[in-house]
Amino acid sequence: MTMTPTWPAALTVAGSDSGGGAGIQADLRTFAFHLVHGTSALTCVTAQNTVGVMRVDALPPEAVVAQIEAVTSDIAVQAVKTGMLLNQEIIQAVALALKALPDTTPVVVDPVMVSRTGAQLIDDDAIATLTRHLIPQARVLTPNRYEAQLLSGLAITTLADMEAAARQIYQLGPQAVLVKGGGMMDALRSTDVWFDGSEVVILEAEVVETKHTHGTGCTLSAAIAANLALGKDPLTAVKDAKNYVTNALKHALAIGKGQGPVGHFFPLISQ
Ligand SMILES: Nc1ncnc2c1ncn2[C@@H]1O[C@H](COP(=O)(O)OP(=O)(O)O)[C@@H](O)[C@H]1O
Ligand SMILES: Cc1ncc(COP(=O)(O)OP(=O)(O)O)c(N)n1
Numbered sequence: 001m002t003m004t005p006t007w008p009a010a011l012t013v014a015g016s017d018s019g020g021g022a023g024i025q026a027d028l029r030t031f032a033f034h035l036v037h038g039t040s041a042l043t044c045v046t047a048q049n050t051v052g053v054m055r056v057d058a059l060p061p062e063a064v065v066a067q068i069e070a071v072t073s074d075i076a077v078q079a080v081k082t083g084m085l086l087n088q089e090i091i092q093a094v095a096l097a098l099k100a101l102p103d104t105t106p107v108v109v110d111p112v113m114v115s116r117t118g119a120q121l122i123d124d125d126a127i128a129t130l131t132r133h134l135i136p137q138a139r140v141l142t143p144n145r146y147e148a149q150l151l152s153g154l155a156i157t158t159l160a161d162m163e164a165a166a167r168q169i170y171q172l173g174p175q176a177v178l179v180k181g182g183g184m185m186d187a188l189r190s191t192d193v194w195f196d197g198s199e200v201v202i203l204e205a206e207v208v209e210t211k212h213t214h215g216t217g218c219t220l221s222a223a224i225a226a227n228l229a230l231g232k233d234p235l236t237a238v239k240d241a242k243n244y245v246t247n248a249l250k251h252a253l254a255i256g257k258g259q260g261p262v263g264h265f266f267p268l269i270s271q
Contacts, residue, residue, distance in 0.1 A: 014083030050256030136173030
């Protein structure tokens with residue numbers, strides 16, 4: 001008799017990266033690596049490669065909500081992550097749709113604003129909407145250095161600055177904040193700071209010397225969501241996700257003329 005396995009499921013609400021390094025494509029590969037069934041609600045389509053973002057087309061907010069409702073009315077989703085949401089209308093619609101999920105469904109919010117190649121991935125006037133409507137719903141919020149500066153209003157150059165920003169951003173209402181260090185200098189490039197209202201945890205890892213870092217933030221937040229879907233507590237989910245990203249960076253792929261993607265399926269890669 002064939003055994004039918006039951007996998008936990010997770011949902012990513014994010015944009016498409018045609019080059020396959022970030023966005024929905026990175027999220028679904030990350031879910032698959034963790035043996036979590038990946039579902040998706042596409043917010044926008046980027047014409048993007050390893051060098052830059054050439055064009056962005058938003059989906060109508062109703063189309064985004066329809067995808068979320070189609071998935072969640074049928075499939076028991078154990079965790080959600082949000083990525084590139086692009087504009088006010090989509091953010092508001094997503095925030096409302098996610099409110100309808102059971103309180104027990106953890107939401108990882110990656111407040112995607114700018115890509116590593118410098119492309120703006122959110123409208124200027126949408127940051128306030130993100131702050132007001134979605135960030136308070138976050139079980140874990142994962143800003144990078146640039147996003148943490150915008151959300152906290154603080155300049156971030158030191159580890160102490162990262163901690164101060166995490167504490168400040170916590171006031172916006174998420175249950176925990178992870179300020180990521182990829183945009184910092186030297187050893188801080190692989191150091192992230194966690195604050196959950198009571199405990200500050202400095203998460204350190206070795207620095208991986210590679211230019212192929214495209215999709216690290218998407219991969220980290222998707223791995224956190226996958227680990228939450230697998231039933232891990234939030235700090236363990238973050239620690240294990242960070243370990244996954246370090247390994248994926250060590251096996252990053254030199255694909256394209258710019259910054260290639262991380263190697264999501266590193267155990268299958270022979271060097
Ligand atoms: N060169 C690196 N070596 C090791 N870890 C890194 C490196 N660059 C980024 N990371 C890690 O990747 C994760 C994503 O962070 P970051 O690159 O800052 O996000 P984003 O892609 O959103 O800008 C974090 O855990 C960060 O510490
Ligand atoms: C469609 C899409 N979503 C998100 C990003 C940003 O990806 P991220 O992993 O945060 O980092 P970069 O590699 O862009 O720095 C994106 N580029 N595209």
